Amino acid sequence: MKEANEIDQLFEESLGGLAVEPSAEAWGNIASGVDAAAGGGASTASAGSTKYLMWVLLGTIAAILASIFFFTQSRSEVKPSDHNTIANVNTKADIVAVEQIKSNETISIVSEEEINQTSETRMDANNADVDQAETLAISATDKRIEKKAIDNNLQTEVVERTPMSYNIDEQNTSTVSSSDSYDKEQDLDSKLTNTVLESEVTIVEEAVIVETQVAVPAETPKTTNEVSKETNNTEVVSEASAAQVANVTNNQSQEANSLQESSEAKIESKETALVENSSEVKTEEKEEISNTEEASSENAVVESTETAPSPTETAGTHFATGWSVDVFGGPAWINNTEQATQVEGSTIYQTSMDKNILTPNIGLNIKYHLNNWFIQSGLTYAEYGENRDYTNKIEMHDTSGYSNQNINEYYSYDSVGFYIDPNNPTVVITLYDAIKHSDTSYNWVSEDSLYYEHHNIYAQNRFRYIEIPLMFGYEFRFKNLGVELSTGVSFGFRVNSSGKFLDSNNELININQSNSPYSNTMMNYLLSIGVKYHLTNRFSIIAQPTYKTNISSLFSSGTTTSYNNFGLNVGLNYIIK
Amino acid sequence: MSIELKILEGCKNGERAAQERLYRHFAPTMLGICLRYTKSRDEAEDVMQEGFIKVFTNIDRFRKEGSFEGWIKRIMVNTALNHYHKAQKLNSHRNIDDIREVDIIEDDKPMPKTRFSQKEMLDAIQVLPEGYSTIFNLYVFEKYKHKEIAEMLNISVNTSKSQLSKSRIYLKKVLNRMEEERKGNNRS
Numbered sequence: 001m002k003e004a005n006e007i008d009q010l011f012e013e014s015l016g017g018l019a020v021e022p023s024a025e026a027w028g029n030i031a032s033g034v035d036a037a038a039g040g041g042a043s044t045a046s047a048g049s050t051k052y053l054m055w056v057l058l059g060t061i062a063a064i065l066a067s068i069f070f071f072t073q074s075r076s077e078v079k080p081s082d083h084n085t086i087a088n089v090n091t092k093a094d095i096v097a098v099e100q101i102k103s104n105e106t107i108s109i110v111s112e113e114e115i116n117q118t119s120e121t122r123m124d125a126n127n128a129d130v131d132q133a134e135t136l137a138i139s140a141t142d143k144r145i146e147k148k149a150i151d152n153n154l155q156t157e158v159v160e161r162t163p164m165s166y167n168i169d170e171q172n173t174s175t176v177s178s179s180d181s182y183d184k185e186q187d188l189d190s191k192l193t194n195t196v197l198e199s200e201v202t203i204v205e206e207a208v209i210v211e212t213q214v215a216v217p218a219e220t221p222k223t224t225n226e227v228s229k230e231t232n233n234t235e236v237v238s239e240a241s242a243a244q245v246a247n248v249t250n251n252q253s254q255e256a257n258s259l260q261e262s263s264e265a266k267i268e269s270k271e272t273a274l275v276e277n278s279s280e281v282k283t284e285e286k287e288e289i290s291n292t293e294e295a296s297s298e299n300a301v302v303e304s305t306e307t308a309p310s311p312t313e314t315a316g317t318h319f320a321t322g323w324s325v326d327v328f329g330g331p332a333w334i335n336n337t338e339q340a341t342q343v344e345g346s347t348i349y350q351t352s353m354d355k356n357i358l359t360p361n362i363g364l365n366i367k368y369h370l371n372n373w374f375i376q377s378g379l380t381y382a383e384y385g386e387n388r389d390y391t392n393k394i395e396m397h398d399t400s401g402y403s404n405q406n407i408n409e410y411y412s413y414d415s416v417g418f419y420i421d422p423n424n425p426t427v428v429i430t431l432y433d434a435i436k437h438s439d440t441s442y443n444w445v446s447e448d449s450l451y452y453e454h455h456n457i458y459a460q461n462r463f464r465y466i467e468i469p470l471m472f473g474y475e476f477r478f479k480n481l482g483v484e485l486s487t488g489v490s491f492g493f494r495v496n497s498s499g500k501f502l503d504s505n506n507e508l509i510n511i512n513q514s515n516s517p518y519s520n521t522m523m524n525y526l527l528s529i530g531v532k533y534h535l536t537n538r539f540s541i542i543a544q545p546t547y548k549t550n551i552s553s554l555f556s557s558g559t560t561t562s563y564n565n566f567g568l569n570v571g572l573n574y575i576i577k
Numbered sequence: 578m579s580i581e582l583k584i585l586e587g588c589k590n591g592e593r594a595a596q597e598r599l600y601r602h603f604a605p606t607m608l609g610i611c612l613r614y615t616k617s618r619d620e621a622e623d624v625m626q627e628g629f630i631k632v633f634t635n636i637d638r639f640r641k642e643g644s645f646e647g648w649i650k651r652i653m654v655n656t657a658l659n660h661y662h663k664a665q666k667l668n669s670h671r672n673i674d675d676i677r678e679v680d681i682i683e684d685d686k687p688m689p690k691t692r693f694s695q696k697e698m699l700d701a702i703q704v705l706p707e708g709y710s711t712i713f714n715l716y717v718f719e720k721y722k723h724k725e726i727a728e729m730l731n732i733s734v735n736t737s738k739s740q741l742s743k744s745r746i747y748l749k750k751v752l753n754r755m756e757e758e759r760k761g762n763n764r765s
Binding site for chain 2: 004006007008010011012014015016017018019020021022023026027029030031033034037038451452505506
C-alpha cells in the first residue's frame with residue numbers, strides 16, 4: 001500500500017503540472033476546426049433556406065402548371081353543359097361563312113331569335129348569291145371567250161377543291177390569290193370566285209352540320225340524320241354544279257381558242273344549258289340551305305329549350321362555383337428535429353431522443369370553389385411538442401466521516417494573544433483562535449467519498465397555436481367522389497405552452513405562456529390530399545391526410561429545431577351556396 | 578488562475594483574437610494532460626485540438642460557478658476518453674483485461690531510487706497498456722473514485738481497482754528497468 005502511494009505520488013509530482021508547448025500549426029488547425037463547426041451551423045441555416053427555396057420553387061411550379069392546365073382546359077374542353085354554346089358557335093360559323101361571301105363582315109349573334117333571323121337572312125342571301133353568281137359566271141364566260149383568255153389556274157383550282165380540304169379562311173385566301181394573279185381580269189375572277197365560293201358555302205355548311213351532329217344530344221337524332229342526308233345530297237349537287245361551271249368555262253375557253261369565230265347561236269345554246277344547270281343548282285342549293293337552316297334552327301331550339309344547367313351547378317353533387325365550409329378534426333403525429341445532446345460537464349442533460357407525440361387537430365375552413373379549383377382559409381387549433389427525458393446528475397458527498405464539516409469551508413488559526421504560565425514564566429504560550437473561511441472559488445477536491453445520484457425528470461412539452469391557413473387546391477371529380485389536392489401556408493399565434501426546457505445556461509426552466517422559449521407567431525407549409533364522398537347534394541364526408549412543417553423556427557432564439565405534423569383529419573363539407 | 582472576463586466574453590462572441598489568447602494561455606497545460614492519456618505527441622495534439630474546438634463551440638454553456646480551467650480540463654479528459662473508446666472499438670480484440678499477466682507479475686524489487694526526468698516519467702505512462710494508463714490517470718491525476726471510473730469506462734469497480742493495482746506494478750517494473758538501463762549505461 002505504501003509502495004502504491006509512493007508510485008502515485010512520484011508520478012503526480014512529476015507529471016501533475018506537466019506543460020508542453022504545442023506545435024505551431026495546432027492553433028491553425030483549431031481555428032479552422034472552429035470555423036468548420038460554425039460553418040456547420042451556417043450550413044444548417046443554409047439547409048433551412050434551401051428547404052425554404054425548394055418549397056417556394058415547388059409552389060411556383062405547381063402554380064404555373066395549374067394555370068396552364070386551367071387555361072388549356074377552359075379553352076379546349078367541351079362540356080355537355082355547353083351545348084348551347086356549341087350551337088351558337090356553329091350557327092355563328094355558318095353566318096360568318098355566308099357573310100364572308102357577301103361582304104366579309106362578321107355578325108355577332110347571341111340570342112336564339114337572332115340566330116333564326118340571321119339564318120333566314122342567310123338563306124335569302126344565298127339564294128340571291130346563287131342567282132347572281134351564275135349570271136356572273138355566264139357573263140364571265142362570255143367575256144373570257146371574247147378576250148380569249150384561258151384561266152387554267154382558276155379552273156384547276158375549282159376542280160381540285162374537295163369538300164373536306166377547306167376552311168373559310170383558306171378559301172378566301174386562295175381565291176384572293178387567284179384573283180391577284182389576274183389583275184386584268186379581276187372583276188371576272190371575283191365573279192367566278194363568288195361562284196366557286198358559292199359551291200363552297202355548301203362545303204362549309206356540311207362541316208357545320210357535321211359539327212352540329214356531334215354536338216346535338218341524343219334527343220334529336222332524327223333531325224340530325226335528315227340534315228346529314230340532305231347535306232350529303234347537297235354536297236354532291238354543289239360539286240356537280242361547280243364542276244359544270246368549270247367544265248363549261250373550260251369548254252368555252254377551248255372553243256374560243258380553237259374557234260375564234262364560232263357562231264353566237266352555239267354559244268347561246270351552251271349558255272342556255274349552263275343557265276338551266278345553274279337553275280337546278282340554285283333550286284337544290286336553296287332546298288339544301290333551307291334544310292340546313294331548319295336543322296340548325298331546330299338544333300338551336302332544342303338546345304335552348306332544354307333546361308340548361310345553372311352556372312353554379314354541374315351534374316351530380318359536384319360543386320362548380322360558390323362557397324362551402326369544412327369542419328374537421330383528427331389526430332396529428334408530431335416529431336421534431338431536436339438532437340439529444342449532453343453538454344460536457346453539465347449536471348442536467350437530455351437523456352435520450354425526444355419521443356414523438358399525438359396531438360389533436362381541430363379546425364374549420366371556408367372554401368370558395370371555381371370549377372375544380374378552390375381556395376380556402378379558416379381557423380385551426382394545433383399542438384406541437386414532445387415528451388422529453390432529462391437526467392439531473394447530482395454530485396453527492398459522503399460526509400459520514402466529516403459530519404461536522406462543510407466541504408466548502410476550512411479553518412485557519414491565528415494568534416489572538418499569549419499566556420504566561422505563572423509557574424514557568426519564561427515560557428510564553430501563544431493563543432490561537434480558529435478562523436472560519438468559506439471558499440467557493442477554489443476547485444475543491446474533497447477527500448470524502450464522492451458519488452452521483454441520477455434523477456430522471458420527465459417533461460411533456462406542449463405549445464398550442466391557433467393557425468390561419470391560406471391554401472389553394474384542385475379537385476378531381478369522379479361521380480360521388482372527389483379527390484382534393486391542396487397546398488399553402490398557415491400563420492400561427494401561440495395561445496398556450498407548458499413543459500420543461502433547458503435554457504442557454506443549461507438550466508431547466510418551467511415553461512408557461514409568459515416564460516416560454518417558443519415564439520409568439522410562426523408560419524407553416526401545408527400539403528394535403530383529401531378524399532370527399534358526397535352524402536347528399538350539400539353534405540360530403542371528408543378524410544384528409546395533411547402534412548405541415550414549420551417555415552420559421554418555433555423557438556424565439558437559440559435553436560433551429562422545427563416540427564413536422566402528420567395529421568389525418570376527418571369531417572364534413574357543407575355546400576353553402 | 579483566472580481568465581479575464583473580457584477574454585471569456587470575447588470567446589463567447591466568437592472573437593478570434595480572444596480565442597487565441599485563451600488557447601495560448603491554456604494550451605501547454607492541456608497538452609500535458611492529453612500526453613498522459615495518449616501514446617504519442619501527435620495523438621495528444623489531435624486530442625487537444627478536438628478538445629479546444631469543443632471548448633470554443635460550447636463556451637457559452639460555461640456557467641461561471643466553478644473554475645474555468647477545471648471546465649476545460651474536464652473537456653480535455655472527456656475528449657481523451659472518447660478517443661480511448663473509439664480506439665477500443667477499432668481494436669475490439671484488445672481491452673483492459675486482455676493484457677498479458679506476465680507483464681504485470683509483481684516482482685520483489687524495491688521502488689527505484691533514481692530521480693527520473695519528466696520525459697522519462699511520461700514515457701513510462703505512455704508505454705502502459707491504454708486501459709491501464711487511463712485508469713491510472715483518472716485515479717492519480719484527476720482524483721476520480723473507482724466508482725466514477727467504473728461508470729466512465731463502463732467497467733466494474735473491482736476491475737477498476739485491480740487494473741489500477743496492475744498499472745502500478747507495471748509502472749514500477751518500467752521504472753526499475755529504466756533505472757537498470759541507466760546504471761548499465763553509466764558502467765559502460
